[in-house]
Amino acid sequence: xxxxxxxxDAAEDVLxxxxxxxxxxxxxxxxxxxxxxxxxxxxxxxxxxxxxVAERWLNRVSAPLAAIAAEHGPATGRLWRWIEAxxxxxxxxxxxxxxxxxxxxxxxxxxxxxxxxxxxxLARQAAQIIADGIARGEFAETDPATTARAVLNATSRxxxxxxxxxxxxxxLEDDLRAVWRLxxxxxxxxx
Amino acid sequence: xxxxxxxxDAAEDVLxxxxxxxxxxxxxxxxxxxxxxxxxxxxxxxxxxxxxVAERWLNRVSAPLAAIAAEHGPATGRLWRWIEAxxxxxxxxxxxxxxxxxxxxxxxxxxxxxxxxxxxxLARQAAQIIADGIARGEFAETDPATTARAVLNATSRxxxxxxxxxxxxxxLEDDLRAVWRLxxxxxxxxx
DNA sequence: GCGATGACAGATATTGAAATCTGTCAACTG
DNA sequence: CAGTTGACAGATTTCAATATCTGTCATCGC
Numbered sequence: 057x058x059x060x061x062x063x064x065d066a067a068e069d070v071l072x073x074x075x076x077x078x079x080x081x082x083x084x085x086x087x088x089x090x091x092x093x094x095x096x097x098x099x100x101x102x103x104x105x106x107x108x109v110a111e112r113w114l115n116r117v118s119a120p121l122a123a124i125a126a127e128h129g130p131a132t133g134r135l136w137r138w139i140e141a142x143x144x145x146x147x148x149x150x151x152x153x154x155x156x157x158x159x160x161x162x163x164x165x166x167x168x169x170x171x172x173x174x175x176x177x178l179a180r181q182a183a184q185i186i187a188d189g190i191a192r193g194e195f196a197e198t199d200p201a202t203t204a205r206a207v208l209n210a211t212s213r214x215x216x217x218x219x220x221x222x223x224x225x226x227x228l229e230d231d232l233r234a235v236w237r238l239x240x241x242x243x244x245x246x247x
Numbered sequence: 248x249x250x251x252x253x254x255x256d257a258a259e260d261v262l263x264x265x266x267x268x269x270x271x272x273x274x275x276x277x278x279x280x281x282x283x284x285x286x287x288x289x290x291x292x293x294x295x296x297x298x299x300v301a302e303r304w305l306n307r308v309s310a311p312l313a314a315i316a317a318e319h320g321p322a323t324g325r326l327w328r329w330i331e332a333x334x335x336x337x338x339x340x341x342x343x344x345x346x347x348x349x350x351x352x353x354x355x356x357x358x359x360x361x362x363x364x365x366x367x368x369l370a371r372q373a374a375q376i377i378a379d380g381i382a383r384g385e386f387a388e389t390d391p392a393t394t395a396r397a398v399l400n401a402t403s404r405x406x407x408x409x410x411x412x413x414x415x416x417x418x419l420e421d422d423l424r425a426v427w428r429l430x431x432x433x434x435x436x437x438x
Numbered sequence: 439g440c441g442a443t444g445a446c447a448g449a450t451a452t453t454g455a456a457a458t459c460t461g462t463c464a465a466c467t468g
Numbered sequence: 469c470a471g472t473t474g475a476c477a478g479a480t481t482t483c484a485a486t487a488t489c490t491g492t493c494a495t496c497g498c
């Protein structure tokens with residue numbers, strides 16, 4: 057039985073093997089032992105298939121982060137662990153799955169829906185931790201959504217795929233910690 | 248008389264007209280009415296010529312910022328004007344000179360010397376303002392160089408060429424202001 | 439003699455014809 | 469009849485021949 061999920065598995069495999077530039081629908085169909093027309097029964101276009109692969113792949117990044125966001129301890133430590141985990145996860149992805157990472161980066165360049173949704177998901181998680189921090193009196197009173205966006209923007213050098221080329225530089229961890237110190241004092245500061 | 252400066256003028260023109268992908272040394276020589284061999288008398292390689300064009304072009308960004316860094320008023324307002332001017336200058340460049348901007352972006356991707364120096368120059372200017380702010384009691388005591396790097400990193404979404412594609416989105420100014428508020432409270436916070 | 443030239447070799451880019459790919463759909467199968 | 473197939477048109481990509489470009493250097497002319 058041909059299901060979207062089986063197609064996604066095959067597509068991810070093909071994408072990982074050949075990269076976004078060389079992967080094509082016929083290869084995906086061949087990997088499944090069906091004609092490429094059948095793939096089009098489940099995904100309207102090649103772009104939709106690619107987006108679905110990226111979406112699943114991005115969920116594997118954000119799901120572990122959601123766990124941190126849902127914890128109940130002090131918000132300061134949680135937010136730091138959340139940011140560090142985000143940065144580490146992205147760096148790990150670019151090393152382990154360079155081809156899938158390139159696919160994702162392509163998406164984010166086109167400002168595709170999937171990339172935007174991923175950012176929204178991350179912003180929601182960060183906002184949750186920040187709202188907790190405000191409730192617990194750890195952070196100053198601000199709009200959690202706006203502040204979460206600001207935190208994401210301020211740390212984009214460490215998780216935005218546009219900066220992936222810089223992630224091998226030494227001292228990256230130190231730079232992240234320096235930005236974190238700045239951001240943390242900003243969050244904690246009384247108005 | 249063929250001088251490096253005249254060559255740079257011609258090269259900048261050619262680069263602006265054809266873009267980094269199409270511009271070539273023969274065209275630059277033709278624009279000057281000399282043979283391309285003569286250009287090689289002044290610049291050892293095409294890459295060196297390209298770097299020199301970018302360097303001059305980047306100096307035109309950092310020079311007006313140096314003026315702000317050298318002012319004597321309150322550091323808080325100066326730092327904000329400095330960051331805003333940096334972000335605006337880059338955005339203006341990408342609109343006015345897309346081809347030269349692409350040249351510069353290419354450099355920054357290759358992590359070329361010129362791009363690194365530009366970042367160092369900016370970091371030095373920011374460090375100067377931050378050191379002033381610490382001396383004036385506006386900012387908490389920190390290492391100005393480290394903090395300057397952190398401020399640059401935290402705002403890279405608004406001036407790093409890798410993010411140029413996002414600079415047409417509405418709300419960019421608001422995002423910058425939100426990050427600035429966060430950073431400013433971080434700078435001002437007492438230890 | 440000093441700066442400029444232009445022919446040259448090897449590297450790189452362009453081009454257009456041929457091959458492949460995407461997306462559709464009428465026909466097929468179980 | 470639900471799901472699959474494969475032939476097809478038009479779009480896109482590949483590939484190899486051709487042209488152009490980079491960087492060198494022996495030679496030129498002022």
